[in-house]
Amino acid sequence: MGAHEYLEKYVRTLPSGALGWDRSIFSRSGQWDASELIDAAVDIAWEVFMYVPSLERPGIDIHQSGNYLVIGPITVENGNFLAMAA
Numbered sequence: 208m209g210a211h212e213y214l215e216k217y218v219r220t221l222p223s224g225a226l227g228w229d230r231s232i233f234s235r236s237g238q239w240d241a242s243e244l245i246d247a248a249v250d251i252a253w254e255v256f257m258y259v260p261s262l263e264r265p266g267i268d269i270h271q272s273g274n275y276l277v278i279g280p281i282t283v284e285n286g287n288f289l290a291m292a293a
Contacts, residue, residue: 210238210244211250213239214228214247215251221279223279225278225279225280226251226252226255226278227277229276230271233245248278249267252278252279265280266281267279268280268281
């Protein structure tokens, strides 16, 4: 089992649609260092949030919420931006 599979066992889908992991799993694995696990968590997030017709990886937001490391997609709202640019 690699770091990717290890994190897939512990991932939680949050009500906002983001993915979350309890922060303690990044320090207690013993087999991988935290940077390897965070890299694997980002890869999992890209797999989940990547849109099928798109070839680009989506922008993601990584932050701490309570006892969780949370990764979610960055959403850009168009609003009135295009009208103002014209």
